[in-house]
Amino acid sequence: MAWQWFHRLGSPRWFYEKTGRWLVWFAPITIALLVIGFTWGLAFAPVDAKQGNSYRIIFIHMPAAVLSLAGYYLMAIAGGIGLIWKMKLPFMVMKSAAVIGVAFTALTLITGSLWGYPTWGTFWEWDARNIFMLILLFLYLSIVLLGQVYPEQEAADKVCAILALVGTVNVPIIYKSVDWWYSLHQPASIKFTGSSSIHPSMLYPLLLCIVAYYCFYTLSLILYTRQEILAREARTKWVAALVEPGTENRVKG
């Protein structure tokens, strides 16, 4: 009985209806946060003493990197829950997180190389963090592709979840790579303990951008998962009723 609330979380229909009501106010808030964060960071934050204006790409690059790492954990945990409780919704979330993860990791790599050229003097270097970030992109990509090669959804979900779980160790490796190896990347600027080495006038817009990216990630995840729910549940009564009201009795549930 104690687990009943948890099982309701696993209902695609419950998720679809709940998030449909959230989107009305969540989407505008996300867009507002992104606009404010980017405008503050890209236009109003002061220039950097050494890097000049080129450092500003941090407001796009760093939050994308944070979300591609955090999103990996979300994907792996969703996969784990799906494996343990054999629920449908966590697998749909996992698949959505994989697709969105590809986008965020690619954004991180692209903005990183655009930042690297004016500062380091190269678009790409086989720096530890770059290598493991590229591996992260390939992990996300292989989970997306692996999900498409199996004819049965159940088998595909299982294999994807296992691959997602196997890759989790990459996340702490990426995070600690700059401390473990000699690399071109600088050590972390925002520290959980002790004072950050980024001036408050730049730190606040950066933190706002991180919050905005978290909201944007959540929004993308909700939208993609809703789409995934409709696709996978297309033959259920409630989806049929949603698409064409009044037809639920003609479709087999």
Next chain:
Amino acid sequence: MHPVRKQRLLIVLAIVVLSSIAIGLLVFALRDNINLFYPPAKFSAGEVPHDVRLRAGGCVQPGSVVRDESSLEVNFQLVDPTGKLKVQYEGILPDLFAEGEAAVVNGVWRDDKVFYADQVLAKHDENYMPPEVAEAMNNGEMHQATCEGAEYDS
């Protein structure tokens, strides 16, 4: 929790733990190869092979940068607390290359103990601040973590 689910939970945990250990050992075994560059200390200790392409990285010793007047040739020294390395490079340096800042060079260490670089990369630090703050903090003598503690005088 249902016993079947508990068993599946253990399997999931085992997958995460075992694969992490496996990949962790792999990365640990490859740790020296994952380093992007050798620090000057390794050059001074003679642990770096001659005549092979490799990268070196360290702090550009203040006062060591000598530019040739008739060509793009530039000579400088990379230092860290226990070593130093002479570098020769011909070409355009990145904008952020400066004395007291870290740099990574790609090239060959010859028998004459000079590192002939064909690429110089600037390694910027983790400090971000507006120019006014940087000026107010000190007289422009800021060294990043890799340069901290480096002895510049000897």
